[in-house]
Amino acid sequence: MDTTPPSPSPSSSPSLASPTSMEFYDFLDRMRNPASLDLVRSIKSFIVSFSFYPPNPENDGKKVQDFFMTMEGALRDHPLWAGASDNEIDCAMEGLEKYVMTKLFSRTFACSPEDTKVDREIAEKISLLQTFLRPEHLDIPAVLRNEASWLLAEKELQKMNSFKAPREKLLCIMNCCRVINNLLLNASMSENHVLAGADDFLPVLIYVTIKANPPELHSNLKFIQLYRRQAKLVSEAAYYLTNLISAKSFIADLNARSLSINEIEFEENMQAARGANKLAHNEPDPAVEEMAARRRQGNPGPSFTMNDKERIMKGRSTYPFMEAKAGELTVGDVERLLSIYKDVVDKFTHLSEAFRQLTLSKPEFHHLEGTGGSFAQPPQPSLRKDKESIDGRGE
Amino acid sequence: MGCSSSLPDRASGRLGGLNSENGAVNDAKNLRVKLVLLGDSGVGKSCIVLRFVRGQFDPTSKVTIGASFLSQTIALQDSTTVKFEIWDTAGQERYAALAPLYYRGAAVAVVVYDITSPESFQKAQYWVKELQKHGSPDMVMALVGNKADLQENREVTVQDGIDYAEKNGMFFIETSAKTADNINQLFEEIAKRLPRPTPS
Numbered sequence: 001m002d003t004t005p006p007s008p009s010p011s012s013s014p015s016l017a018s019p020t021s022m023e024f025y026d027f028l029d030r031m032r033n034p035a036s037l038d039l040v041r042s043i044k045s046f047i048v049s050f051s052f053y054p055p056n057p058e059n060d061g062k063k064v065q066d067f068f069m070t071m072e073g074a075l076r077d078h079p080l081w082a083g084a085s086d087n088e089i090d091c092a093m094e095g096l097e098k099y100v101m102t103k104l105f106s107r108t109f110a111c112s113p114e115d116t117k118v119d120r121e122i123a124e125k126i127s128l129l130q131t132f133l134r135p136e137h138l139d140i141p142a143v144l145r146n147e148a149s150w151l152l153a154e155k156e157l158q159k160m161n162s163f164k165a166p167r168e169k170l171l172c173i174m175n176c177c178r179v180i181n182n183l184l185l186n187a188s189m190s191e192n193h194v195l196a197g198a199d200d201f202l203p204v205l206i207y208v209t210i211k212a213n214p215p216e217l218h219s220n221l222k223f224i225q226l227y228r229r230q231a232k233l234v235s236e237a238a239y240y241l242t243n244l245i246s247a248k249s250f251i252a253d254l255n256a257r258s259l260s261i262n263e264i265e266f267e268e269n270m271q272a273a274r275g276a277n278k279l280a281h282n283e284p285d286p287a288v289e290e291m292a293a294r295r296r297q298g299n300p301g302p303s304f305t306m307n308d309k310e311r312i313m314k315g316r317s318t319y320p321f322m323e324a325k326a327g328e329l330t331v332g333d334v335e336r337l338l339s340i341y342k343d344v345v346d347k348f349t350h351l352s353e354a355f356r357q358l359t360l361s362k363p364e365f366h367h368l369e370g371t372g373g374s375f376a377q378p379p380q381p382s383l384r385k386d387k388e389s390i391d392g393r394g395e
Numbered sequence: 396m397g398c399s400s401s402l403p404d405r406a407s408g409r410l411g412g413l414n415s416e417n418g419a420v421n422d423a424k425n426l427r428v429k430l431v432l433l434g435d436s437g438v439g440k441s442c443i444v445l446r447f448v449r450g451q452f453d454p455t456s457k458v459t460i461g462a463s464f465l466s467q468t469i470a471l472q473d474s475t476t477v478k479f480e481i482w483d484t485a486g487q488e489r490y491a492a493l494a495p496l497y498y499r500g501a502a503v504a505v506v507v508y509d510i511t512s513p514e515s516f517q518k519a520q521y522w523v524k525e526l527q528k529h530g531s532p533d534m535v536m537a538l539v540g541n542k543a544d545l546q547e548n549r550e551v552t553v554q555d556g557i558d559y560a561e562k563n564g565m566f567f568i569e570t571s572a573k574t575a576d577n578i579n580q581l582f583e584e585i586a587k588r589l590p591r592p593t594p595s
Binding site for chain 1: 427432436437440441442444445459460461462463464466480482483484485486487489490492493496497
């Protein structure tokens with residue numbers, strides 16, 4: 001059996017509960033013992049058996065869960081675990097879950113086109129909502145508007161996608177919910193805010209989810225539901241998972257009536273966000289072409305006044321791969337690659353913006369001056385002239 | 396008293412296996428029960444639970460006090476223990492469609508209204524119908540009129556509560572989370588009504 005750990009955890013591993021890696025290495029150690037050869041064979045043949053059939057999420061979930069049950073029985077009867085406590089068996093099962101699911105990850109995570117589609121739709125909807133949604137739209141009381149806590153909770157949610165083991169993904173959700181939980185408890189103690197339980201908890205979780213726009217949210221939730229050992233999907237963990245599923249479902253169905261917002265205002269905001277998103281997403285060329293087409297028709301088009309920062313944020317939220325697949329790299333690589341990648345995306349966004357500005361401020365566009373903040377600048381030197389000056393030729 | 400807390404052995408609870416159909420994990424002596432709270436926002440759902448969970452003063456008791464998920468174990472006279480895992484739900488209208496995600500698999504549903512608010516009583520009846528349609532049929536249901544300390548503002552009579560509960564095969568009680576009146580009784584009564592696993 002290949003006993004190198006298949007998925008190095010990102011350095012910020014889930015901090016709750018027992019030391020994950022310890023039990024995982026202990027599991028691998030025991031699997032190296034010749035006495036566990038029979039177990040190793042079962043595990044290997046189970047993993048191989050997956051490659052015989054095309055992915056089928058519901059079915060695969062059941063197969064994996066059945067396998068976990070069988071293996072738990074096998075461990076209990078195994079000489080290597082003779083006299084082991086329930087806790088030790090449990091640790092071994094955690095190790096097994098992590099091993100098996102890491103091996104099967106690419107076959108089981110977001111493996112249907114429908115799931116990918118739902119992921120994309122939700123991410124897009126959230127990126128629209130991000131442009132205008134405010135806490136008061138969800139009637140979140142002022143005492144609970146705590147940017148620092150929210151940011152922490154968001155970070156936990158965003159981390160979820162970088163883990164492969166169902167348990168570690170679930171821990172990210174737990175951590176996020178506990179941050180919110182503490183925020184509510186603190187508010188009830190120090191601010192004298194009457195503890196309103198889920199009436200307060202769910203809106204904050206929804207808001208945090210929208211701010212975080214966790215990559216591949218739907219697929220992550222589905223993966224946890226299908227592949228986390230069922231005996232562990234109970235109690236507090238099940239409750240918090242259910243809440244995030246709720247939040248996702250609320251966001252997916254969200255319309256003006258779901259919020260405390262005027263219906264017309266909602267539609268206008270969504271429309272504006274769509275327009276802006278389109279500009280930010282498209283390669284520069286089509287956007288320029290669109291502008292050119294409008295110009296030919298003598299229609300200056302809508303004025304876009306989004307500032308750079310918003311545009312950059314939008315740029316980020318539209319690259320889901322920012323957080324994805326990092327698990328295949330080593331820990332050191334992940335950090336570096338991610339930061340480089342983010343940098344590249346930022347630069348690209350800046351560039352697109354600069355390019356757009358340049359195109360807009362060509363002399364033909366003088367009649368646009370004053371229609372929007374960003375158009376009111378004096379025309380800038382054309383690209384060609386810039387180039388010449390870079391070449392050292394001057395004018 | 397009759398409701399000092401103790402912690403059932405976690406591991407033995409596990410061994411009994413998970414019966415996700417009714418949300419109760421059993422060996423014969425230690426029940427683990429999923430309880431879902433439903434009711435309009437502002438009726439004091441979470442206050443009732445906090446009263447219940449914080450009111451148990453056994454220092455050895457392991458409780459979970461979250462803002463919306465709480466657990467507490469009570470011991471019954473026949474030396475069984477019942478660990479309630481309490482799932483609070485958001486009561487605002489805009490979240491009504493999400494409730495089935497929460498009550499699925501619950502062994503107990505506690506539907507709460509505020510005796511000073513007829514609207515909240517209406518809402519409670521909506522939840523009862525909803526549970527009858529979509530909940531598991533062997534779910535234990537309790538109807539709770541909260542804020543019983545506000546007698547002078549009462550708008551829903553005790554009789555209305557009793558009648559409605561009786562018609563729907565529910566257990567009825569009025570509570571005050573403020574004075575702690577009937578809070579323990581509520582949970583003890585629920586515990587008594589739980590279907591017991593037949594010892595194998």
